[in-house]
Amino acid sequence: MHHKKKRSRIHLMISANAVRSDRRVRMDRQYFAQVQRGLEQWRAENLPQLHARVIYGDEHEKQTPKQPLNEGEMVRRTKERSKKEVVYEHLQVILAGAFGLSDAQSQASNLGLEFYQRGQTWGVTDTHTGKRYRLQTLGLAIAFEKLITDQEKASPPAADDREFDLLQRRMNSQAKQQLRDFDRDDEFSR
Helix, strand or coil, rough: CEEEECCCEEECCCCEECCCCECCCCCHHHHHHHHHHHHHHHHHHCCHCCCCCCCCCCCCCCCCCCCCCCCHHHHHHCCCCHHHHHHHHHHHHHHHHHHHHHHHHHHHCCEEEEEEEECCEEEEECCCCCCCEEEHHHHHHHHHHHHHHHHHHHHCCCCHHHHHHHHHHHHHHHHHHHHHHHHHHHHHHC
């Protein structure tokens, strides 16, 4: 612990040495990352007055499009945004304001983009160029999943199959009865 300017700072150090022992403890990266996230979550819950930003949590993971080296060089050389960045910005606005998948699809089609699904992977196709962009690569997979789950929560629950079958049988029997009554009325009118 040390004091820097007006604030106190605590640095937490994790060692591979066991406490009061000369033996080493093996911690793989996944376990170490779990410890970091857990500590950060504890700090957020128990010390909210620190107003510390999230560093290791899922919210902090990069939410921008992944950029290959040659694309980064092209952006640096031309001083213009790449097509992927433009698509990313359009989709970010669409997914933030859409009320469901159909709404997002209609807004995207107005901009020349079409959603596609291949297996479990969702993406968009630029209809002008034919170029396909995966939402995971664009960093929009989480926003898209949130849109889908919000739509599922808002949709009414599906009716029970037995209830539907019973309703169907009742409607069929009523329709048959109306047809019989119609035939009788037709006979009497002659």
